[in-house]
Amino acid sequence: MKRVIITGGSGYVGGAIARELAAHDWEVHVLSSRGAQPCDVRDETSVQSAVARIAAMGPVHAVIHAAASPLERTTLTNVSPDSFDTAVAVAARGAYLLARAVAS
Numbered sequence: 001m002k003r004v005i006i007t008g009g010s011g012y013v014g015g016a017i018a019r020e021l022a023a024h025d026w027e028v029h030v031l032s033s034r035g036a037q038p039c040d041v042r043d044e045t046s047v048q049s050a051v052a053r054i055a056a057m058g059p060v061h062a063v064i065h066a067a068a069s070p071l072e073r074t075t076l077t078n079v080s081p082d083s084f085d086t087a088v089a090v091a092a093r094g095a096y097l098l099a100r101a102v103a104s
Contacts, residue, residue: 002061003027005054007098010035014066026062029054031098041067041094042086044101051101063102065095 004021008014009030022028031039031050039050054060067090079087 001025001027003029003054003058004062004064005029005031005051005060005098005102006064006066007031007039007041007094008065008067011066011068013068014064017064017066027057032067041065041097042089044097047094047097047101048104051098055102060102063098065098067091067094 004026006014006018006028009018009028010032014030018028018030029037031037031041033040037050040046
């Protein structure tokens with residue numbers, strides 16, 4: 001069985017990906033700020049720890065970064081700079097930290 005890590009798997013897109021892969025016999029591990037395997041993709045220690053727990057079970061065959069950005073639910077005219085920084089951290093930093101954790 002192949003193993004996959006998905007960030008944002010409790011959201012709309014990530015959830016759809018997780019369900020599809022599970023239906024095709026993948027062992028799906030969802031990292032989410034509000035899921036069964038909590039992980040803050042903006043925090044290197046949180047990502048490293050989550051990936052290490054999963055990798056201890058065996059090889060990871062795929063990694064999908066689908067964590068949602070809070071900006072997807074609003075317009076730029078009413079977004080604060082702090083909210084924008086959070087969205088960038090989830091998208092860019094989250095992808096970077098996840099790739100870095102899996103590569104090690």
